[in-house]
Amino acid sequence: MTNSRDTHLESDGPEAGRERPPEGQVQSVARAFALLEALADAGDPLSLQALAERTGLAQPTAHRLLKTMQGLGYARQTAAREYGLGPGLIGLGNRAAPQLAARAQPLLRELEELSQETANLVVLDGTNAVYVAQQPSRHQMRMFTEVGRRVLPHAAGAGKAMLATLSDTRVRAIVRETGLPRYTATTLTTEAELLRELRDTRGRGYALDDGEREVGVRCIAVAVPGSTPPAALSVSGPAARITDEMARRVVEALRDVAARLAGAGAAA
DSSP states (O other), rough: OOOOOOOEEEEEOOTSSSSOOOOOOHHHHHHHHHHHHHHHOOOOOBHHHHHHHHHHHOOHHHHHHHHHHHHHTTTTEEEESOOOEOHHHHHHHHHHHHHHHHHHHHHHHHHHHHHHEEEEEEEETTTEEEEEEOOOOOSSOOOOOTTEEEEEGSSSSHHHHTTOOOOOHHHHHHHHOOOOOOSSSOOOSSSSHHHHHHHHHHHHTSSEEEEESSSSEOOOOOOOOTSSOOOEEEOOOOOOOSSSHHOOOOOHHHHHHHHHHHHHHHHH
């Protein structure tokens, strides 16, 4: 990894007319986090040009910030010279929710042992579902989401499990801020569809994602009772392996583990 030591002043350029950050904020820090959030929202690596366009930064500015974060391990560059989130963020993410993530990890291992599929702990941070802990599947072909990744909750099993714990008024407020973008043919893209799905989720006690974010991926999720902020546990994998019969077995395990995780939190 290359360490960047750029400390020179920036001249007026395409960003000169941009709105200044609120008083008390450091502009370079705000810009660095804007780049990280753009990468998190994208989910896949992005080119320098794409990142500059998404954040409104000049390419030289974005490049300097990315090189600095790359040197620190918070960003990485692929062989195609695109940028992605770096492994250094995993440690930060775990430390940001240390107690919950630490309590969940052995339980996630139990879920993976039972299902042999990837087990996740996800929390609701504002309007985003954030993956904070994971136990990857032992299979070579498996579902994998980077710890620290942020996704919109309407198209994720864990996201819908958490939304189902909220009032319809709060759900409407969230989706009106984020929108309901379509990722696949099965993504829910209207408020009415989503609210109906959340009512079904409350009725059966678990949420389903049937290829709504990624084609061929299936996810079963259960909310952690009484968690603040809302949290959910999920098991995800290829749809060919997560059959209806297997899903029924996994739901019972998810409910048991969610109750134990909630109980461990109350006792802590």
